[in-house]
Amino acid sequence: MHKAERDTMMTRLNQVEREQFRRLIQDVRTRATASRPGSAVRQMLTSQGHTLSPALRAALEAVAARDALGPQVGTAPPDFCLQRLGAAERVRLSSFRGQQPVALVFGSYT
Amino acid sequence: MEAIYRRYRDHVAFFVVYVQEAHPTDGWQVESNVAEGILFQQHQSYAERASVAATCSLDLHLPMPVLVEEMDNAIDEAYGAAPERLYLIGVDGRVAYHGGAGPHFFDLDEWERAIAASVRAKVEPA
Numbered sequence: 349m350h351k352a353e354r355d356t357m358m359t360r361l362n363q364v365e366r367e368q369f370r371r372l373i374q375d376v377r378t379r380a381t382a383s384r385p386g387s388a389v390r391q392m393l394t395s396q397g398h399t400l401s402p403a404l405r406a407a408l409e410a411v412a413a414r415d416a417l418g419p420q421v422g423t424a425p426p427d428f429c430l431q432r433l434g435a436a437e438r439v440r441l442s443s444f445r446g447q448q449p450v451a452l453v454f455g456s457y458t
Numbered sequence: 459m460e461a462i463y464r465r466y467r468d469h470v471a472f473f474v475v476y477v478q479e480a481h482p483t484d485g486w487q488v489e490s491n492v493a494e495g496i497l498f499q500q501h502q503s504y505a506e507r508a509s510v511a512a513t514c515s516l517d518l519h520l521p522m523p524v525l526v527e528e529m530d531n532a533i534d535e536a537y538g539a540a541p542e543r544l545y546l547i548g549v550d551g552r553v554a555y556h557g558g559a560g561p562h563f564f565d566l567d568e569w570e571r572a573i574a575a576s577v578r579a580k581v582e583p584a
Contacts, residue, residue, distance in 0.1 A: 385563040415559040417538025426536040430525035445551035454539035457514035458481040
């Protein structure tokens with residue numbers, strides 16, 4: 349599930365569906381569970397999905413699919429070597445192995 | 459986030475990885491960005507991405523170093539990252555924390571607990 353596909357599902361929601369989406373996601377977030385939030389969304393869809401509009405179901409499935417992506421705990425993550433802003437150096441993730449943990453914040457301004 | 463960085467930066471390497479825009483003007487625009495004047499098209503080149511990343515870093519006073527994702531978005535996709543996501547890679551080189559997909563499941567408290575545990579493990583090895 350690429351970001352673009354997820355975005356498409358989200359933009360198809362009307363105002364009522366967006367509000368429903370927000371409430372359902374908030375419910376998932378406040379529910380104490382050891383499972384991944386995307387798994388909790390899938391469980392919710394199993395029990396309530398038939399009551400939701402097709403667009404809302406698709407958006408929630410997209411969110412659940414996106415949540416499952418990425419290297420899982422205990423696995424070796426994809427290595428990278430990226431340019432550091434404002435510096436001549438490139439930073440290689442694997443160079444930190446055996447040295448210190450690495451905290452990553454993926455994001456953008458918008 | 460800045461508080462977490464300042465608390466643990468002596469023990470953990472922190473990086474922002476700047477990826478594709480979450481809500482570009484030529485994509486899924488959101489009202490809050492329009493209201494705040496945060497208006498950027500989806501990056502058309504690496505230079506443009508780096509320029510917007512620099513603007514973001516300055517405007518938000520980001521204290522941690524910023525790495526810029528390449529235009530093929532390969533790392534972004536490999537990490538299921540965009541629009542935003544938190545990870546912690548342990549000193550053993552393995553994923554110690556795999557954050558929920560942002561924005562809905564972005565959890566700073568959970569990330570900090572993982573960081574704290576990682577630092578304790580590093581300082582007090584079994």
